[in-house]
Amino acid sequence: MTALTKLTLKGALDGLAAKDFTSVELTRAHVEAVEAARPLNAYILETPEKALEMAAASDARRAKGEAGPLDGAPLGVKDLFCTQGVRTTACSKILENFVPGYESTVTSQLWRDGAVMLGKLNLDQFAMGSSNETSYFGPVTNPWRASGSNKALTPGGSSGGSAAAVAADLCLGATATDTGGSIRQPAAFTGTVGIKPTYGRCSRWGVVAFASSLDQAGPIAKTVEDTALLLTSMSGHDPKDSTSLDIPVPDFTQFVGKSIKGLRIGIPKEYRVDGMPAEIEKLWADGIEWLKEAGCEIVEVSLPHTKYALPAYYIVAPAEASSNLARYDGMRYGLREDGANLTEIYERTRAAGFGDEVKRRILIGTYVLSAGYYDAYYLKALKVRRRIAEDFDKAWEKCDALLTPTAPSAAFGLGENSNDPIAMYLNDVFTVTTNLAGLPGLSLPAGLDANGLPLGLQIIGKPLDEGTVFSVAGAIEKAAGFTAKADKWW
């Protein structure tokens, strides 16, 4: 049944509709693939019984002619999304045994549309990391290896489990979240497609909070069209999230394959950073060429505050995280350690329950919000954030979408950057700007480097203009003809 796991989401849905196979068959093939791929550590919780039960229910719906848009498609869920009755940990010790009594809005919409859950996917603890190494359950190993090497590579982070599972055919698509690049950088490192929509498209309700003004959910899948299918289902207004946008959701798939003739594509000169590998420069130039051939006009634009995006992010995100994570007090849910008094219980609980990177960010956040530093750091960062958003506003006067590399390198070795926080943070240099400005950004694979590792290009769109992003991505996907897959070693 391995052939069934090779299908795209669209291909599988077509096959289900044509009665070529059942959801139970499709799901069983994936359950077997997931079991066989445990060395990747992509799934931290497999739910095969639930999956097969959901698949059987899907087949019954389809037999009655009541199939939804994703009916019978087996998906993976990043373990940051609360799933009712299914353990949800954020890959932390403090939530190691947390079983939500409710379902996140985004996943509930996927199940509403008929999708099947295969299990929960690994991530950096509380989504804080760019290599999946901060997970309490250990890192995910990238299915890709450099040619002629057995070295274990990172799948990126924080949605490393989601990206690796899609790349290794362990699901037809996966939910993910992106606070500074956590959908797009892993997608680039694994040869998969990932989109972070406009802030407010997807409800944050039931998603474990990291930095609420930046967090956005989105899908990772095998093709641009597949991500469009998933995003259509995941998006929509939710009164339970006060920042959820009350606007209609288009069928995003209609934009994939649409002509992009006459579109103006901006190339931000500040994204040409020092030390960028020549192969990434080349890939970017290829992308520009493909878009020219498709009839786009290429314009150089300037985003002068780009270099300040990451430092601003490392004030804003930790500040919000320190506030959000104050809820883990050992009283109402999660781990509780003993202590002589209440303060000691709090301090010991949080010391034992959080990993080093999470603690580091809480401490930074607490520091920049503390008396005497609030104006100098937090307020300053929010002003720089506006400067960054204004850069984009100006760029939109000259272009309809932007083309950039997704990440400054291909996947690196596990352990290579883990002792240098700033080197790790720089992974998000091209992705974090869109979180600060709330814009949609999509990464798709567009080529391989000399070591045979995938590289990604990013398309950034205007607010709420995911449609154009999907159209441009569809054109690049077609021109790049990227079909490489990781050689199966697991």
Place this chain on the structure above:
Amino acid sequence: MAIDAATVRKVARLARIAEPEERIEALAQELNGIMTWIEQLAEVDTDGVEPLTSVVGSALPLRDDVVTMGGDAALVTANAPKSKDGFFVVPKVVE
């Protein structure tokens, strides 16, 4: 602005995270490294710039002041480290 050991102790206390004494120096160095890198924000002219707190409209939506969920103590306390009869059991804080 260098972050010294005393600042780390203070911030860790504010954040309610017990940091063992032998970690304090190393943490001070780590945080200093990060904050020094962040210092480059000082180069940006932000005079007269309004802080950007949210990228969505500034007016938060209001809803009717009614109970939408509730009345299920068993569900609410299901993940509590300690609970009894539908209540959270917490350490005594008032003598």
